[in-house]
Structures are given as C-alpha cells and as structure tokens.
Amino acid sequence: MRQRTAWIVVAVLALSLAGCSRTAISFRVPVEYYQLKNGLKVVLSPDDTAPIVAVAVYYNIGFRIEPRNRTGFAHLFEHMMFQGSGNLEKGAFFRLIQGQGGVFNGSTRFDFTNYYEILPAHKLETALWAEADRMKSLDISPDNLKNQQGVVVNEVKVNVLDQPYGGFPWLDMPQVANENWYNAHNFYGDIQDLEAATPEEVMDFFKSYYTPNNAVLAIMGDFAPGEALALVKKYFESVDPFPRPEFPDISEPRQDKERTFSKDDPLANRPALALAYHVPERLSPEYFAMGLLDQILLKGQDSLLYQALVKKEGLTGAVSGGINLLGSMFNYQGPMLWTVSLFFDDIASSGRIISVVDSVIDEVRTNPVSREDLDTALVKMRSGLFDTMGSGFGRADLMACMALFDDNPFAVNELEQRFKAVTPELILKTAQEYLRPSNRTVLTIRPKKAAQ
Amino acid sequence: MGKTMRKIMPLTGRGCILAAVFIALSAGAERQAPPEGGKPKDFILPAKEDFELANGLRATLVSYGQVPKAMVGLMVRTGNLNEPENEVWLANVAARFMREGTVGRSAKEIAAAAARMGGGVNSGAGSDTSGINGDVLSEFAPEFIRLVADIAQNPLFPETELGRLKNDQLRTLSIQLSQPETLALAKFRKTIYGDHPYGRLLSTAETIKGFTMDKIRSYYEANFGAVRSHLYVVGRFDAKAVKRAIRDAFGGWKRGPAPAILPAKTDTRRSVAVVDRPGSQQSTLYVGLPVVDPSHTDSLALEVVNFLLGGGSFLSRITANIRENKGYTYSPYSTISTRYRDAYWVQVASVGNTVTAPALKEILYEIDRLREEPPADKELKDIQNFMSGTFVMTNSSRAGILNILSNQDLHGLGPDYLSTYVQKIHALTPKDIQRAAREYLKPDKMIIVVVGEKKEIADSLKGFGPVVE
Numbered sequence: 072m073r074q075r076t077a078w079i080v081v082a083v084l085a086l087s088l089a090g091c092s093r094t095a096i097s098f099r100v101p102v103e104y105y106q107l108k109n110g111l112k113v114v115l116s117p118d119d120t121a122p123i124v125a126v127a128v129y130y131n132i133g134f135r136i137e138p139r140n141r142t143g144f145a146h147l148f149e150h151m152m153f154q155g156s157g158n159l160e161k162g163a164f165f166r167l168i169q170g171q172g173g174v175f176n177g178s179t180r181f182d183f184t185n186y187y188e189i190l191p192a193h194k195l196e197t198a199l200w201a202e203a204d205r206m207k208s209l210d211i212s213p214d215n216l217k218n219q220q221g222v223v224v225n226e227v228k229v230n231v232l233d234q235p236y237g238g239f240p241w242l243d244m245p246q247v248a249n250e251n252w253y254n255a256h257n258f259y260g261d262i263q264d265l266e267a268a269t270p271e272e273v274m275d276f277f278k279s280y281y282t283p284n285n286a287v288l289a290i291m292g293d294f295a296p297g298e299a300l301a302l303v304k305k306y307f308e309s310v311d312p313f314p315r316p317e318f319p320d321i322s323e324p325r326q327d328k329e330r331t332f333s334k335d336d337p338l339a340n341r342p343a344l345a346l347a348y349h350v351p352e353r354l355s356p357e358y359f360a361m362g363l364l365d366q367i368l369l370k371g372q373d374s375l376l377y378q379a380l381v382k383k384e385g386l387t388g389a390v391s392g393g394i395n396l397l398g399s400m401f402n403y404q405g406p407m408l409w410t411v412s413l414f415f416d417d418i419a420s421s422g423r424i425i426s427v428v429d430s431v432i433d434e435v436r437t438n439p440v441s442r443e444d445l446d447t448a449l450v451k452m453r454s455g456l457f458d459t460m461g462s463g464f465g466r467a468d469l470m471a472c473m474a475l476f477d478d479n480p481f482a483v484n485e486l487e488q489r490f491k492a493v494t495p496e497l498i499l500k501t502a503q504e505y506l507r508p509s510n511r512t513v514l515t516i517r518p519k520k521a522a523q
Numbered sequence: 524m525g526k527t528m529r530k531i532m533p534l535t536g537r538g539c540i541l542a543a544v545f546i547a548l549s550a551g552a553e554r555q556a557p558p559e560g561g562k563p564k565d566f567i568l569p570a571k572e573d574f575e576l577a578n579g580l581r582a583t584l585v586s587y588g589q590v591p592k593a594m595v596g597l598m599v600r601t602g603n604l605n606e607p608e609n610e611v612w613l614a615n616v617a618a619r620f621m622r623e624g625t626v627g628r629s630a631k632e633i634a635a636a637a638a639r640m641g642g643g644v645n646s647g648a649g650s651d652t653s654g655i656n657g658d659v660l661s662e663f664a665p666e667f668i669r670l671v672a673d674i675a676q677n678p679l680f681p682e683t684e685l686g687r688l689k690n691d692q693l694r695t696l697s698i699q700l701s702q703p704e705t706l707a708l709a710k711f712r713k714t715i716y717g718d719h720p721y722g723r724l725l726s727t728a729e730t731i732k733g734f735t736m737d738k739i740r741s742y743y744e745a746n747f748g749a750v751r752s753h754l755y756v757v758g759r760f761d762a763k764a765v766k767r768a769i770r771d772a773f774g775g776w777k778r779g780p781a782p783a784i785l786p787a788k789t790d791t792r793r794s795v796a797v798v799d800r801p802g803s804q805q806s807t808l809y810v811g812l813p814v815v816d817p818s819h820t821d822s823l824a825l826e827v828v829n830f831l832l833g834g835g836s837f838l839s840r841i842t843a844n845i846r847e848n849k850g851y852t853y854s855p856y857s858t859i860s861t862r863y864r865d866a867y868w869v870q871v872a873s874v875g876n877t878v879t880a881p882a883l884k885e886i887l888y889e890i891d892r893l894r895e896e897p898p899a900d901k902e903l904k905d906i907q908n909f910m911s912g913t914f915v916m917t918n919s920s921r922a923g924i925l926n927i928l929s930n931q932d933l934h935g936l937g938p939d940y941l942s943t944y945v946q947k948i949h950a951l952t953p954k955d956i957q958r959a960a961r962e963y964l965k966p967d968k969m970i971i972v973v974v975g976e977k978k979e980i981a982d983s984l985k986g987f988g989p990v991v992e
Binding site for chain 2: 073085097098118120121122123157158159160161162164166167169170171172174188189191192193194196197200201204217218219220221222223225226228229230232233234235236293312337338340341371373377378380382385387388414415416446447450451452453457458460461462463
C-alpha cells in the first residue's frame with residue numbers, strides 16, 4: 072500500500088489588512104491519501120462539525136467516451152448500479168441507506184460517474200460495505216434494465232424534450248461548439264439508442280470501467296482516519312482489478328472561426344442566446360486566469376456582463392453560465408467550454424446583445440484589469456471555494472477529482488494560491504487568446520410562438 | 524433525484540423485488556447481511572441567541588461550522604398576501620426594486636460592496652415573507668448587516684429602473700407560462716384557494732404593465748418595518764461586532780405595522796381539471812388537498828405520511844410503484860407546502876401520455892392503501908430513521924439552519940420544536956400514521972390537476988371525478 076499523508080489542521084490565520092482592523096481568515100482542510108494494492112485510490116478528510124459522513128466513489132468513466140452507437144449509455148448504466156449487486160437485491164440498497172437515515176445519489180458527468188452517500192457517522196461501515204459490494208458484483212435482470220430504460224426515457228422527456236429551453240444550453244452547446252465526437256454527441260442519449268441497450272452491453276461496460284484501479288474512494292466527515300482506513304481495506308482490498316480500455320483521443324482542434332447556430336423551440340415563448348468559448352487546459356496558469364475572468368465578467372451583480380446587459384441596457388434580467396455547466400471548473404478532465412447564456416425578448420435584438428458582449432470582452436482583451444478588480448474577483452472566488460471545501464459533498468468531490476485525474480488531492484489546499492498568482496498581464500494574455508471571437512460559438516433559441 | 528438537481532443527471536434507483544436474477548455473479552451463494560455500523564453519535568442542535576430591539580426587530584444568531592463565512596438573512600412578514608387585489612407580483616417587483624439603490628448608495632455600489640465581501644445581495648418575495656440576504660466571508664459580517672439594513676430602510680426606488688424591472692417581470696411571466704409544472708401548480712392553487720391571495724400564483728401582463736412608482740412606494744411604506752422583521756445570522760462571526768452592527772443599523776428603523784393575518788379558508792371537493800398543452804409528450808399530475816398547518820398537533824404524523832407516500836426518498840410507496848416498478852416517470856415526489864396557518868399536501872409526477880390514467884390510478888391506490896391498513900413496523904422505522912437523518916443534515920449547513928429557524932418563527936412552533944422533533948417523530952406508531960392518513964387524505968376532497976395533450980388524455984380521466992374547468 073502506498074501512503075502519502077499531509078495533515079494540515081484547519082488553520083485560522085489572522086492576517087491584518089493594511090489600514091483596517093478586519094482580519095482575513097484562511098481555510099485549509101486535512102487530506103490523507105492512500106492507494107490499495109488493487110489500485111483503488113483512497114482520500115480521507117475528517118471534519119467533526121456534524122455527526123455525519125460522506126462516502127463517494129468516483130469512476131474514471133464519463134459520458135464523453137461512452138460507446139459511439141449508444142449515446143446516453145454511461146448515464147443509463149449509472150441507473151443500473153442501483154438495481155442490484157451481489158449481496159443487495161433490487162431495492163435493498165436504497166432501503167439500506169435511507170432506512171438508516173442516509174441519502175444517496177449518483178451522477179454522470181463529462182469525465183466521471185460518481186456514487187455517494189451522506190449518512191449518520193456511525194453508519195460509515197455500512198456504506199463502505201455497500202459500495203464495495205457493487206464494485207465487485209453488478210447483479211441485474213433484463214426486467215430491471217427495461218424498467219430503468221423507461222425511467223431514463225421519462226427523465227430525458229421531463230428535462231429536455233417536453234420542456235421549453237430543454238437542454239439549453241448545457242446539452243445543446245457542447246454538440247455545436249465541439250468537433251470531436253467524444254465532446255460533441257448527445258450525452259443524455261437519443262431515445263432509440265437508450266431503448267436499444269441490452270443487458271450484455273451493461274455487463275460489458277461494468278467489466279470495462281468499474282475496476283478499483285479506475286476509481287477513487289473519498290470519505291469526508293466525522294470519523295477517525297485510522298479506523299476508516301482499516302474498514303476500507305477490509306471491504307475493498309478483496310476487489311480484483313482488471314485492465315481498463317485505453318482512453319481515446321478526446322482533444323479538440325484550436326477553433327479559428329466563429330460558429331453560429333440556431334434551434335427552433337416550439338415550446339418556448341421567448342428567445343434565448345448562449346455564447347461559448349473553449350477554455351485553457353485545466354490547471355495551467357491560463358486556466359486559473361480564466362477562472363478569474365469568469366468572476367470578473369459573469370459572476371454576481373457586480374460583474375461586467377451583468378452591469379452592461381442587465382443594468383445598463385435592460386436586454387435581459389440575468390446572465391448565467393461559467394466553466395463546465397455540468398459541474399464546476401474543477402471537476403472535469405478534457406476540453407471544456409466557458410458559456411454565457413440569457414433569455415431575452417425579441418429575436419431581432421440578438422445582434423445588439425452580441426455587440427454589447429463584444430464591447431465588454433474587447434475591454435478585457437485590450438487593457439489589463441485593475442488591481443482592485445482583480446482583488447474583488449479573488450475574494451469572490453475564495454468565498455465560493457470555502458463553501459465547496461466546507462460542505463461534506465463539495466470537499467469529497469474536489470478531492471476525488473484531484474485524486475482521479477491528477478493523483479494529487481492535496482492540491483485542494485493549493486487552489487487559492489494558484490488563483491492568487493494570477494497577474495493582470497496573465498489575465499490580458501488569456502483573454503486575448505481564449506476570448507477571441509474566432510474561438511466562440513453562438514447558439515440562438517428561436518421560439519415558435521409569438522411573444523406573450 | 525430531486526428537481527433541483529436537474530442538470531447533473533441525477534440518477535437512481537430502487538424498487539420492487541424481482542425474482543429472476545439474470546446475471547448472477549454470486550449465483551447460488553447466500554446473500555451476506557450488511558454490517559450494522561458503530562455506536563450512534565449525539566447530535567446537538569447548534570446553540571442560538573435571540574434578542575429584540577426596542578423597536579420590535581428580532582434577531583437570532585447561531586454560531587455554526589468551521590467554514591469562515593456567515594449567512595445573513597432579513598425576513599419581513601410581507602409578501603403576495605399583502606398585495607392589493609389585482610396587483611399580483613407587486614410584492615415581487617418591490618422587493619427586487621429595493622436593491623436598485625439607497626439614499627446613500629447606487630445599485631452598482633451595492634453590488635460592488637457585496638462582491639468585495641465575498642457575496643451578493645439578493646432580495647425577493649414569497650406568499651408570506653420577503654427577504655434580503657447574502658452569504659459573505661466572516662470578517663465582513665458586520666459590514667454586510669449594515670448594507671442589508673440600509674437596503675431595508677432607505678430604498679431609493681429610482682424611477683429610471685421601473686421600465687426595465689417591469690419588462691423583466693413580463694419576460695419571467697411569459698417563460699413561466701410555457702412550463703408545464705407552473706401551469707399545473709397555478710391551476711392547483713386556484714382550485715384550492717379561489718380568490719384568496721394564495722390562489723394567485725401568476726400575474727398578468729396587464730397587471731405588470733400597470734405597476735407605477737406610487738403603487739410600489741405605497742406598498743413598501745405600508746408593509747416594511749421593524750415589528751415585522753427578523754434578522755438571522757448563521758455561521759462564523761465575531762458575535763460582539765455583529766450585535767453592535769445590528770443595534771446600530773436597525774435600532775432607528777420605524778416600528779411599522781404588525782403582520783397582517785389573512786387566513787385562507789379552504790374546503791375542497793373531489794374534482795379533475797385538465798389543462799390543455801398541445802404537443803405535450805408527458806402529462807404533469809398534481810394530486811392533493813388542504814391539510815393542517817405546522818402549528819397543529821397532527822402535523823408531525825402528517826409529515827410521516829408524506830414521507831411514506833412520496834416525500835423525498837426511494838422508501839416512498841408512490842415512488843417505488845410508479846417509478847421503480849412501472850417505469851412511468853422519473854422524478855415523482857410529494858410535499859407538504861406551507862404558508863402561515865395554511866398547508867396543502869400534493870403528489871407531483873410527469874408521466875408519459877399513454878400512462879396518464881394508470882399512473883393516477885396507482886397514486887390514488889397508494890393513498891387508499893395507507894388509509895386502509897397501518898404500515899408495517901419495519902417500514903415505518905425506516906421512514907423515521909430517514910426523517911431524523913435528514914433533519915441532522917438540514918441542521919448541518921448555514922442555509923439549512925437559517926431556513927428551519929425562520930420557518931419555526933413564521934409558524935410560531937414554540938421553543939422546543941426543534942429539540943423534540945426527532946423524539947416525537949420516533950414516538951409515532953403505525954396506527955397514528957394510518958389515522959392521520961384517514962383524517963387528512965380524504966378521497967372526496969382530493970383535487971386532481973393534469974396538464975398535457977388534452978385530446979389524447981381527457982377521455983381516460985373521466986372516471987376519476989367530476990371534471991371541472
């Protein structure tokens with residue numbers, strides 16, 4: 072067993088700010104990191120704020136690389152992981168967790184599928200046993216599959232096909248802004264692909280990707296690390312590993328021409344517009360600069376786009392978006408988009424909206440941001456990071472992704488510093504390359520109905 | 524599985540037990556029993572400190588957590604309930620308008636100040652209450668309280684912003700009218716409450732266009748003041764500095780009026796309403812009726828009934844039936860929706876067009892089944908555990924604590940409500956639950972609303988009760 076430990080006690084550092092009696096408080100979290108012989112990565116972060124514990128298992132398989140003839144399969148498969156395992160018949164898992172006062176969920180994202188429980192602290196062992204059981208042994212029937220195909224088809228209808236603006240922009244935009252199939256397919260799934268999936272395909276997928284050497288187990292909450300590690304070994308060391316398939320090439324070519332698309336939405340009453348730009352490679356210096364540009368341009372009512380589009384021009388009531396609309400700027404690994412979206416009134420004003428966006432973005436591509444604006448962006452970023460790191464599930468997610476993609480969960484405590492290292496010059500350089508109009512895709516939703 | 528998680532493709536599963544095991548990795552082997560786990564740890568509610576200023580403003584401080592942030596929320600007892608007739612959403616536009624500038628600060632300065640504290644200011648209105656709130660870094664808690672106080676007491680209501688804010692409301696209304704869930708809820712509320720303000724979920728374009736500065740200012744003047752207000756601060760903060768900020772910033776506010784009490788009188792009769800939504804691929808079902816509000820002694824038993832039928836877990840019978848067994852739907856749920864001295868229970872589901880009537884039949888079947896026989900001990904125990912577990916989780920976040928305390932205060936639930944909640948839930952017996960279901964989920968009072976493709980579903984719904992417009 073490989074072991075690396077960094078024990079950084081939650082530290083409250085009182086730093087006095089110049090000319091001000093206030094103190095800036097820093098927040099760091101304890102991280103312990105191990106790897107079992109079968110390759111399973113284990114991250115522990117104790118926190119006794121409340122007598123609860125979060126257990127999360129992350130598998131390095133997202134919808135991006137699901138089978139080409141089976142769009143939506145990674146997500147359908149996720150549903151099947153709740154349908155039965157060696158020692159848990161259908162229905163037993165949810166009774167086990169919820170019947171003891173816990174909650175659970177799972178989700179399928181670009182680059183991982185996760186399964187987690189948050190439960191009373193003394194039930195940690197129960198959750199570990201259950202996660203180990205389904206890592207070892209998926210046990211499902213054709214009827215289970217048929218049932219969940221029905222559920223997932225209804226899910227796609229209620230979230231996308233039968234909703235105004237269904238899929239806008241989170242599902243629509245990647246399909247038009249990307250060129251590589253892995254990044255550009257319908258990852259919720261075409262109905263005929265979802266309905267065509269077979270039990271054999273489900274088992275093949277399980278045997279390809281659901282192996283301990285392709286996974287991270289993260290535990291956060293009220294527990295003693297030594298005891299937790301012993302339980303992890305007890306239940307997970309016996310899970311046999313197998314080789315997982317090679318990762319395909321998911322890279323995107325550099326975009327050098329603006330792309331524009333429109334989609335008719337017969338259910339919508341008002342038009343909507345989204346703009347997306349490819350972002351710098353994750354964890355590069357420019358990526359951290361892009362995170363701060365997101366704060367400066369888009370986050371909060373002080374942001375430049377809110378002030379221009381909402382407050383000054385009155386073209387919309389809100390602007391939303393960010394890096395990775397199916398998660399955060401931290402939980403993915405691969406090409407990604409920064410997206411801005413809004414609802415507006417008259418399709419004829421879409422040109423006006425784009426020209427306002429252009430003028431805002433031209434400014435950050437022409438002049439370095441002021442130190443004051445950069446500091447405000449840093450404060451906003453820091454405030455959000457504290458929440459992510461403070462909540463049971465947010466911290467588990469951050470640590471699991473950094474273990475899964477980078478083999479370095481300790482980096483959760485370095486994020487703040489990486490953002491602080493960004494200079495106005497780096498912001499300018501990043502904006503010049505990544506906020507180019509030629510790096511952009513524009514998507515307009517056209518309502519069929521007359522505006523009411 | 525919750526609606527709020529819509530975009531992250533939540534999942535899930537559970538359900539009925541099927542005998543045929545297709546791929547038996549452990550075929551033949553006996554199933555292993557799960558480990559019991561360790562000894563339960565005590566859960567202690569975070570301590571709170573309450574005080575009242577001379578002008579009647581109440582304040583509650585809760586020191587909680589390790590994250591260096593503080594959530595600040597001012598709750599004011601005014602909302603859609605206090606709107607003049609035919610001025611629906613006036614409360615919303617007024618609350619939104621408040622952060623557009625104060626006597627001393629422009630809207631841009633407010634937004635910039637909040638951002639420098641690591642947060643933002645939000646303001647909005649609901650049926651009974653309006654709020655001004657935000658979540659900031661700990662060191663800025665006193666300063667943020669001063670900002671909230673300024674917005675509450677000195678809003679400028681700059682006329683230059685009126686047209687834009689009204690236009691935003693018109694857009695919001697137009698978008699809401701395209702959403703099947705909103706249409707169903709609006710019809711459901713109208714059926715229960717009629718002309719009472721609780722029955723007016725949506726405004727109209729004419730009403731919004733008619734909002735004037737006079738109407739907005741008069742509404743604000745008539746409804747905001749210290750007596751109706753309660754400030755909550757939850758998280759990590761310097762308590763002394765926070766108390767000083769509250770006294771300094773709110774001490775001079777006018778007392779204002781006492782809360783307006785306008786209880787809804789409800790007496791429903793079984794009915795089915797079909798709202799046409801041409802082209803729908805699914806039907807959105809709302810099935811429910813008025814029930815006792817949280818101040819009533821039976822409200823906890825009713826909460827258990829709700830969790831057992833459809834509320835929030837895969838243990839729920841309706842979810843197990845129409846999702847995990849039948850595959851009719853993705854995210855069915857039931858809830859008890861509350862207002863001051865008012866509540867209704869409702870089961871919601873979006874189901875395929877062709878299974879609209881079968882899904883409705885199963886929902887009504889599950890309600891009847893609970894009325895006819897008490898739940899098994901083990902089933903009830905599981906539900907009680909789930910409720911106490913989620914109670915601990917709710918009380919383990921700043922937002923959860925703030926919501927639960929303001930809810931307790933709004934409904935006047937008494938000082939020991941939270942500390943005895945878990946114990947009282949566990950004391951309920953299967954017979955108590957059956958009795959509550961019989962008493963409050965009466966079939967002859969059940970309202971059914973269906974939004975969908977009328978020509979495909981209307982005929983199949985005829986047997987479910989008198990059809991109403």
